[in-house]
Amino acid sequence: MIRKNPSVDVINDILRLTMEAYPASNFIKSLLFQYQERGGLSKKQLQDLHAKAAKVAGMPPGKLATLEAVILKKPTRYKSPMPFAAPVVIKDEKSGLYINEILVKYPQHKMVLFLKSKYDNGDVLSPAEKGEIERLHKLLIK
Incomplete structure (x- = not known):
């Protein structure tokens, strides 16, 4: 991920603040680990992080707004529908x-x-x- 200012990492800040609010949450721990290891999170993971971080008291609203912008920027992936089976040919x-x-x-x-x-x-x-x-x-x- 290319950042304009590498010293500013909003997602990492939100993860750390949420981790402080919910220290026993395995979900937040796994998100933090994945973000540090792979360098990013999927759109669905970011949406779940936003829902969890919005409940944290003392979370800066600017960071939440930035997270919302990052979520909106990510593409939405849709699964294609299952192909229909070919009709069974009945012999005459x-x-x-x-x-x-x-x-x-x-x-x-x-x-x-x-x-x-x-x-x-x-x-x-x-x-x-x-x-x-x-x-x-x-x-x-x-």
Whole structure:
């Protein structure tokens, strides 16, 4: 974090004043440790620190206002919504039955072999392909 005046550290001052007011607070201790180790806090942590520091008697209002400004300056991160699952493709059993009946009688029929491979791979058969299967079934089987 680049500061205009490195000798002035408002967040550290607020952390120390809040630590003096709440010496047994593990939350403030962890925030102070993280601030010293990593050099910064997240927006949510700063908001929680502000809520806790606002309750401290004797906290300078200028420091709280500066903390509010730092919070407003930080970007708000949003989680993207979970992606929707792909719709489950339901195989047309009638087309599968027709394909198998045709291949039993004519095992080398290239068009039906192509449609069978498409059907077995889970690809959706178009209405024209379904019509073609029914037409071939009607011509070759019935």
